Amino acid sequence: MxxxxxxxxxxxxxxxxxxxxxxxxxxxxxxxxxxxxxxxxxxxxxSSEGKRxxxxxxxxxxxxxxxxxxxxxxxxxxxxxxxxxxxxRVDEVFDSIDVDEYEETRRLYPQWVGRRDKRGFPVYVFEVGHLDPSEVSATDKSKSLKKFESGHGDSSAHMLRLISLYEHLVGFVSPWCTAEPTRPYAKTAAMTQSCNIIDVSDLGIRKAYSLRSHLQDSSALSTKHYPETLDKIFVIGAPSFFDTLWSWIKNWLDPVVASKVFILPSKDLFAKLSEHIDPENIPKKYGGQLDWKWGDLPNYDPALLKLVDPVQEELTLPIGPTRWEEGDDGEMVLVATGTKDGEPRREKVLKLKSKYDDVLFFKPSKDATQEQGSAAPTTAGPPVTKA
Missing domain, CATH: 1.10.8.20 (N-terminal domain of phosphatidylinositol transfer protein sec14p)
Structure with missing residues (x-):
């Protein structure tokens, strides 16, 4: 069927x-x-006696x-x-991955454009047609993660690299988006998911078949160990054989994730995207105003940049793995981690104008439980299964 x-x-x-x-x-x-x-x-x-x-x-x-x-x-x-x-040893993997190996891997999966949708979720773009199967195969090796490998399953070099990307989402991108105070429901809901644009316009059926394991690994990892980090998934440029491709993909996805996949017709692509993402945050390729193309580093949201101060004199964000940690005074400090030339990289880069507990252990404001302001229509919550 x-x-x-x-x-x-x-x-x-x-x-x-x-x-x-x-x-x-x-x-x-x-x-x-x-x-x-x-x-x-x-x-x-x-939590107990003041401990988180x-x-x-x-x-x-x-x-x-x-x-x-x-x-x-x-x-x-x-x-x-x-x-x-x-x-x-996932935390150690994130601290150990080589910066260049991380960047090689980042270019093979959905990439954060540095912006957010109307609800405040980070926007990721994945141009599948740009993938080179030979570059994908190259991620089967990793000098920096060799001590963590067993050569198969989730401890293969390929999967360990991919795990680092998910850790970046939950440890860096989502907390930063949570801290932004002007988003809808900023006082009552944390940002734990992402909005995704999947571009399959240049994907041929032969390449799709050769990349099936690559695509399956990402969806399986998300479903098993990073649930509910994906929200809406907009598929654009669907080729004539997409029904065949979808029959593969749907088998890899949890039904909850599969229900979030939507095909956008090319004739009203921008109109549909702009219902959920402001034009200035949509890449120019898709009709928006954002100067960002596949492979670029994030073009950071000005509203997010206003929240941070540089540790050094210049406001710069390094390539490679980064995550927020707790500073001496309880503030949020962005730390560039990973390794460079075999040496651990522990560089404090930014300070966020929010307390670590207020963001990483977000609690709804008691005086804002009826807060309004969602930029997109809502429906009733998911069904509840009684224990």
């Missing part, structure tokens, strides 16, 4: 329902139960939403992910 094609309508937004600060009574009960089960299992430590919890509510809710607010199912996925992170 042929896979049902993705929708061409983009009017099924869920945000902010199901998000922190926008939970129904039954969803809040599911979150409380989820925490209780995790604490009993020893994979989560609640081991994981933020925003992170926990990613797993709950992915499992449709079924606490036991979410416990299973969360526990498996925690064990996976420990076994692969």
């Amino acid at each position: 042929q896979a049902e094609p993705p929708s061409t309508s983009t009017k099924t937004w869920q945000y902010p329902s199901g998000q922190l600060g926008h939970l129904t009574e039954s969803q809040q009960q599911a979150l409380d139960k989820f925490k209780q089960l995790l604490a009993e299992k020893g994979t989560y430590t609640p 919890p081991s994981h933020s509510d925003a992170i926990l809710l990613r797993f709950l939403r992915a499992r449709k607010f079924d606490p036991p199912a979410a416990v299973k996925q969360f526990s498996e992910t925690e064990e996976w992170r420990k076994t692969l």
Whole structure:
């Protein structure tokens, strides 16, 4: 049976329902139960006596939403992910990857353009037709990550490189977007997802077939261990054989993720994109005003740049892996990590004008629970499965 094609309508937004600060009574009960089960299992430590919890509510809710607010199912996925992170030493991988190897890998997957959609989600673009299968194959090796490799599964060099990109999203991009105070629902919902434009306009069926493992790895990793980091996925330039391609892809995706895929017809591409992304944040190639093309470093949002001060004299953001850490006074400090010429890179680059706890352990403002301002239509939250 042929896979049902993705929708061409983009009017099924869920945000902010199901998000922190926008939970129904039954969803809040599911979150409380989820925490209780995790604490009993020893994979989560609640806050106590002024100490922060081991994981933020925003992170926990990613797993709950992915499992449709079924606490036991979410416990299973969360526990498996925690064990996976420990076994692969994910934090060490991110600190160890060579900067140049990271950049090589970044050019083979969705790239942050440096801007956000109307809700505040970071916008990523993936031009699949630009991928060279030989360059993809080259990521099967990594000098800097050799000590973490087993040669197969998620501990292969290829997957370890990919994991670093997901860590960059959750450790750098999402917290920065969360800290921006003028976005809709800034006081009641954290940014934990991304808006994606997938351009398949130059993709032939032979190349698509040769890249199937590359594409499958990314979707499988997201589904298993980085759930709910993807929001809407706009597919543009769909070729005549896209139904065949979709039949492959849909089998790799969790049904929740598959429901977020939308095909945009070329005749009204810009009109559809601009319903959800302001023109100044849409790359020129797609009818917008943003000076950004595939392979470029991010063209950073001026609103985000206003939030930071340089540690040194110049405001510059380095290439390679970066993440926010807690400074001596509780502030957020951007640290450039990874390795360069075999040596660890630990450079403090920026300071964010927000406290670490306020962003990484985001809590809804009690006086803003009815906050309005979403730039896109919403629907009821996902169904809740009782434990």
